[in-house]
Amino acid sequence: MFTNAGTSSFTTFLSRVAPEMLPGRRPLPPGMAADLAPHATTIVAIAAAEGVVMAGDRRATMGNLIAQRDIEKVHPADAYSLVGIAGTAGIGIELMRLFQVELEHYEKIEGAMLSLDGKANRLASMIRGNLGAAMQGLAVVPLFAGFDLAAADPARAGRIFSFDVTGGPYEETGYDAIGSGSLFAKSALKKRFRAGLSVEDATRLAVEALYDAADDDTATGGPDLTRRIYPVVMTATAEGTRRLTDPETAAIAEGVVAGRMENPGG
Amino acid sequence: MAMQFYASPEQIMRDRSELARKGIARGRSAVVLSYSGGVLFVAENLSSALHKVSEIYDRIGFAAVGRYNEFENLRRAGVRMADLNGLSYDRRDVTGRALANAFAQTLGAIFTEQSKPFEVEICVAEVGATADADELYRLTYDGSVNDEPGRMAMGGQAEAITGVLKSQHRADMSLGEAVRVAVQALSTVGGEGGAARTIAANQLEVAVLDRQRVGRTFRRITGAALTALLDGDAAAEGQAADAAGGPAEPVVPTTEGHKPTSSAGSADLEDRPAEGGER
Numbered sequence: 001m002f003t004n005a006g007t008s009s010f011t012t013f014l015s016r017v018a019p020e021m022l023p024g025r026r027p028l029p030p031g032m033a034a035d036l037a038p039h040a041t042t043i044v045a046i047a048a049a050e051g052v053v054m055a056g057d058r059r060a061t062m063g064n065l066i067a068q069r070d071i072e073k074v075h076p077a078d079a080y081s082l083v084g085i086a087g088t089a090g091i092g093i094e095l096m097r098l099f100q101v102e103l104e105h106y107e108k109i110e111g112a113m114l115s116l117d118g119k120a121n122r123l124a125s126m127i128r129g130n131l132g133a134a135m136q137g138l139a140v141v142p143l144f145a146g147f148d149l150a151a152a153d154p155a156r157a158g159r160i161f162s163f164d165v166t167g168g169p170y171e172e173t174g175y176d177a178i179g180s181g182s183l184f185a186k187s188a189l190k191k192r193f194r195a196g197l198s199v200e201d202a203t204r205l206a207v208e209a210l211y212d213a214a215d216d217d218t219a220t221g222g223p224d225l226t227r228r229i230y231p232v233v234m235t236a237t238a239e240g241t242r243r244l245t246d247p248e249t250a251a252i253a254e255g256v257v258a259g260r261m262e263n264p265g266g
Numbered sequence: 267m268a269m270q271f272y273a274s275p276e277q278i279m280r281d282r283s284e285l286a287r288k289g290i291a292r293g294r295s296a297v298v299l300s301y302s303g304g305v306l307f308v309a310e311n312l313s314s315a316l317h318k319v320s321e322i323y324d325r326i327g328f329a330a331v332g333r334y335n336e337f338e339n340l341r342r343a344g345v346r347m348a349d350l351n352g353l354s355y356d357r358r359d360v361t362g363r364a365l366a367n368a369f370a371q372t373l374g375a376i377f378t379e380q381s382k383p384f385e386v387e388i389c390v391a392e393v394g395a396t397a398d399a400d401e402l403y404r405l406t407y408d409g410s411v412n413d414e415p416g417r418m419a420m421g422g423q424a425e426a427i428t429g430v431l432k433s434q435h436r437a438d439m440s441l442g443e444a445v446r447v448a449v450q451a452l453s454t455v456g457g458e459g460g461a462a463r464t465i466a467a468n469q470l471e472v473a474v475l476d477r478q479r480v481g482r483t484f485r486r487i488t489g490a491a492l493t494a495l496l497d498g499d500a501a502a503e504g505q506a507a508d509a510a511g512g513p514a515e516p517v518v519p520t521t522e523g524h525k526p527t528s529s530a531g532s533a534d535l536e537d538r539p540a541e542g543g544e545r
Contacts, residue, residue, distance in 0.1 A: 006342075013346055021354065101353050104482075108321050108345045 010105035011098065011126060023091050023098070023140075024129030034137025038067035040092055042181035042213045042220040043074060043084035045145040045160045046193065047174055048202035051237030052145040052158030054082045055206035057181070057214060058229050059221030060089050069224065074232045076241040078103040081119055081146025082234050086179030091130065092140040099123055099142075116148040120161040120169045128167030139165045143178045147236040155196065158236070181213030181220035188212035188266065203233050203244065207252050208266060215264075223253035282383045286407035289385030290332045295422035295452055298329050298389045298414075299435055300400040301444035304477040305391045308448035310422075311471040314488075319473045321484035323348040323360045325393045327475045331421025332386035332407075340369060340388065362392030366403035366411050374409025383407045387420040393475035393483055397437035423455040430454050445472060445487075445495045467493045 007013060011022065019025045038060040045054040056073035059066060067089075075096055077083040083099060085092035102122055107113050114122065123144055130140060144161040151157035160172040175193050177185035188209045197205065207223070210231050214222035223230050230249040235242050244252075260266060296309035296318055307329045309318040318337075319329045322344050330337035344365055352360045369388060377383045388405040402414040417435045419427035430451040439447065449465055457463040472487040472495075487495065 010346075010349055014350070018350065018354075097353060101349050105345065105349045108349075109342055111315075111317060111320070 008106050008109040009122070010102045011122075011129075013105075014098075021098075022129060023094050023126075024132060026133075028133055028136055028138075030136075032137045033133075035063055037091075037138070038062045038071075038089045039219065040071060040073045040086050040089045040179065042177060042179040042185055042210060042217065043086055043143045044177040044182075044185045044189065044206050044209045044213075045082075045084070045143050045172075045175065046189065046197065046202040046206050046209075047145075047156075047158040047160055047195075048197045048199045048235075049155055050158070050199050051147045051235055052082070052160060053199060053202040053206050053233065053235050054084050054143065054145050055203070055210055055231050055233040056084050057210050057221045057231055058224070059219065061219045064218075066221075069221065069227065070229050072232050074234050075100070076234065076236075076243075077119065077123075077144065077146070078107070078113065079240045080113070080149060080236055081116065081144065082236050082241060083123070083145075084143040084178070085140060086142070086182075087140040088133075088138045091133065091138055092142070095126060095130065095140055096142070099126060102126070113149070115150060116146050116159055119146065120144055120171075123161075124163055124167040124169040127163050127165065131166055134165040141165060141178055143176060144169075145236065147238060149238075154238075157238070177209065177213070179220070181210075181217035184216045185209040185213040199235055199237065203235070204252055204255070206233060207231055207249075207256050211256050211260065212266060223257055225254070225257065282377060283408065286377075286383045286385045290387050290407065290421055291423070293331050293421045295419055295424060295427055295455070296329045296331050296389070297417075297419045297427065297431065297448040297451055298391055298402055299417035299431065299444060299448060300393075300397045300402070300437055301439045301441060302397060302437070302477075303441055303474070304483065305393045305400055305402070305475040306441065306444045306448060307389075307391070307471075307473045308445065308452065309471040310452055310465060310469055312469055314468070314471075317471060319471050319486075321482065322365065322390070323352065324357055324481060325475060325483050326360065326362045326365060327391045327393075327473065327484055329389040329391070329420075330386055333384070336384040337386040337388060340372065340384070340386065343372065344369065344390075362390050362401050362403060366390045366405060369405050370409045370411040372409075373405060373407060377408045389414075389418060389420060391475065393477050395477070419451065426455045427451045441474065442495050442498060445492075446498060449496060467496055470496075 014021050040060050041057060043056040054074050058070050060068040060071040074084040077100055083096055085096050103119060141163055148157045148159050160176050161169045162172050162176050163169055175189045192205055211222055214220040230253040233244040233249050294310035298307050307319040307327060309329060311318050316334055320341055322328045328341050328344060347368055348360045373384060384407055390403045392401040394400045402418055404412045404414050404418055416437050417431045419431055434447045453463045453465050472492055474485055475483045476485055
């Protein structure tokens, strides 16, 4: 089963040999299942001069309860791209792991990385595969961003793609947010975003936007100073992806909170 | 109706072995050895696009000699198996031993069941925490598998090359020393009148599994970095190791790097600590 000349795509391979491992291929009993499992919430992504920044809060909710305080929703998809998940946490994590393997698998089989648009399209088709479950309330909507190694203009190398539950990748200009708090995060970014931000400024802006989301959306968690749980912030630049260390995010988050002590609206 | 002539099973196996051995001996050789910083692969390869050496998984590499289409088929199978197991269990649960066993089964089945055996010889290498923990498996066309002691040569006149490796190789060599020993061993055969050849850098395919990295450890060494290593310029050696794709200060592996959901990319790029690691 492994030696067929076949495909360079791992999901296509799985659909042939182990379809039960694909999230969209499991039969679900009828009825809504939206309240069954924890939900992951807000993710923001901002294009910067040297690349792109993605940040996510740490809260997962189940109805009115906080299911987890320190969930990690922003992950590297490969060496140059990032993926953040919102929606049903379990399926989201599974989809994200599958996507990571998909990109790595292609790279190993073909000896070359997929283009950034190719990666976005692969992710789109994986989300489309989950449409049945999404219609029963188990929707997953990721945010994808990366550094485009083929970009002609280095200032436009940081690119962001959003998706809907039916797949459909949409390239976003400048910034985007997904999840329950995205309305507030995007409103904040709309007023504060400027083209050509440095990565450093963009990370601060991302944490500010998450603070605004947490301010108005109960499902989004703000910086938790007492437990030292801060947003996950990652960057993708020409040097690759990088996760800001805990002391770095702590410094940014504490700066944002200190600013809000003076002016709660930011 | 054509008459089927009787051929004894011994004769059939002998013929198949001979075919495979001849095919493998015609090609150019490859050398795999452990050194202080990991596992080194050096193959003589005129093509820069069709690889004899490649990555299978985080700490596992693959080298092969013989027919390209046959070992490429096995390599793809290996990548698929490793990725499937890594996804269903954990990245740490993918081992070189399991892969070597799977390859052995496949090669053995092809040798006995198909009319023509695969004319390939394969090395599956897994880099360990120390040179003693490195695992090198040699797989031959008939499905036999051998655990090699830190160095091996295959293809072409492999026995002569193995002789040189045996006398020159030490597990505590630096990368530069290891590359030069490997190239010296490869160049002892095939020269005119038994003299040593010179092999140019563009005829070599060189890659390492870097012991110091977390996540995906496989790196190719090409271009200026490779030339510097071959020239034995001690000052350039450090730079060459960096140019192999690594950060200036390699990260010391920690348990944190093994979170299953975050290690699929190159973890050395993701989790580079601000203070850097020791070399």
